[in-house]
Amino acid sequence: MSEIIYNTIFYIFVALVIGSAVIVAFSRNIVHSAFALLVTFFGVAGIYVFLGADFLAIAQVVIYVGGILVLILFAVMLTSKITDVKLSNPQTSPYIAGPLVFLIFVGLVWLIMTTPWQVKGTLDIGGISAIGEALLGRYLLAFEVSAVLLLGALLGATYLARKSQ
Amino acid sequence: MITLQHFLLLSAILFCLGLYIVLTRKSAVAILMGIELILNAASISFIAFGRFVVGSVDAQVFVIFIIIVAVCEAAVALAIILNIYQNFRTVDVDETRELKY
Numbered sequence: 017m018s019e020i021i022y023n024t025i026f027y028i029f030v031a032l033v034i035g036s037a038v039i040v041a042f043s044r045n046i047v048h049s050a051f052a053l054l055v056t057f058f059g060v061a062g063i064y065v066f067l068g069a070d071f072l073a074i075a076q077v078v079i080y081v082g083g084i085l086v087l088i089l090f091a092v093m094l095t096s097k098i099t100d101v102k103l104s105n106p107q108t109s110p111y112i113a114g115p116l117v118f119l120i121f122v123g124l125v126w127l128i129m130t131t132p133w134q135v136k137g138t139l140d141i142g143g144i145s146a147i148g149e150a151l152l153g154r155y156l157l158a159f160e161v162s163a164v165l166l167l168g169a170l171l172g173a174t175y176l177a178r179k180s181q
Numbered sequence: 182m183i184t185l186q187h188f189l190l191l192s193a194i195l196f197c198l199g200l201y202i203v204l205t206r207k208s209a210v211a212i213l214m215g216i217e218l219i220l221n222a223a224s225i226s227f228i229a230f231g232r233f234v235v236g237s238v239d240a241q242v243f244v245i246f247i248i249i250v251a252v253c254e255a256a257v258a259l260a261i262i263l264n265i266y267q268n269f270r271t272v273d274v275d276e277t278r279e280l281k282y
Contacts (some may be wrong), residue, residue, distance in 0.1 A: 019182075026183055030191055037198045040214055053214050060221050067188065067228045069241050072248075077250055084217060084255045091210045091259045095266045105205045106273070113204035117197050124193040128186055135185050135233050146238040147245070155242050162249045169253035171196035179265075 018104050026066055033059035044107075057081050071144045182264065190280035195222035209262045209272040220251045 032055060039052035057080040116154040151159050195218055202215030224244045231240020263274055269277050 023183060026187075030187075033191065034194055034198075037195055037218060040218065041198045041202050045223055046208060049211060049214060053217070056218065057221070060225065062189070062282060063191065063225060064228060066183070067225075067232045069228050069232075069244070072224075072228065072241055072244055075245070079252060080217070080221075083252060087255050087259050088210060088217075091213075091262055094263060095210060095272045107205045108207060108275075110201075110205055113201060117201045117204065120200065121193060121197040124196070125190065127191060128189045133185055133234060136236055138232065140242075141231065141238050143234055147241055150238050150242045151245070157203060158246065162246055165253055166249060169256050173256040173260040176257065177263050 029059050029062040029066070032056075033063065046092055050085070050092050053088070054081060054085055057085065068138075068141070071147055185229055185233040188225055188233075192222045192225040192229070195219075195225065207273045207275055209265065209274050210259075212274065213258055213262075216252065217255070220247055223247060 036052040036055035036059065040049045040056060043049045049168065057076060060080075061073040061076040064070075064076060199215045199218030199222060202218065203212050206212050206215065226246050227240045227247070231237065237282050265277055266272050271277070
């Protein structure tokens with residue numbers, strides 16, 4: 017019984033992710049795309065919970081929804097002429113991109129279905145404490161370098177976005 | 182039973198939708214949204230492999246780095262887009278051909 021509920025909730029999250037991603041891809045209004053992206057990020061956070069990555073689910077909500085999406089909405093409001101709905105999110109003709117993406121998708125599905133994955137079952141890999149030990153232990157150098165990268169990106173973004181005189 | 186393949190298929194679908202956005206959209210902001218979808222698809226694959234195949238926390242650490250790089254990329258790209266808009270009065274990637282205005 018709990019298996020059925022578990023599967024149902026999983027498929028609800030999958031439908032949420034794919035449905036909103038389709039809206040992001042095909043909506044003609046860029047504001048609709050941006051708000052559908054919000055739902056996609058929340059759905060992906062739910063998928064992370066199903067994969068046992070609680071910390072990343074929280075990080076996904078805080079960073080993507082609270083940070084990146086607000087930045088994207090900010091850019092949408094500042095740059096596009098959102099009053100003319102018809103033209104706010106123009107697309108080129110899909111006759112080349114559509115078949116190309118479809119071919120790549122078929123190839124990926126074939127790869128996923130035919131590869132003999134060495135699945136060891138659902139593994140318990142420890143929670144936040146294990147991530148913390150890995151970040152400040154084996155990955156300490158990468159962690160510090162990414163901190164410098166964040167600082168550099170912050171300064172670079174501020175420099176680029178300032179009013180040019 | 183939800184297996185590794187389910188998560189990989191979801192990741193493949195998200196990746197293809199993101200790729201389609203990057204290929205067909207004209208607005209630079211919309212292309213950025215597609216790139217975020219592709220990064221999310223990669224993250225889902227990473228965590229699924231870490232959960233079902235490798236069984237260590239390394240995959241989640243990698244996803245943390247993916248998120249960090251996504252944040253940097255979004256901040257710098259949006260600053261560049263704002264600059265382009267100030268100079269060209271459009272963010273259509275087909276219109277902005279000149280490097281020097």
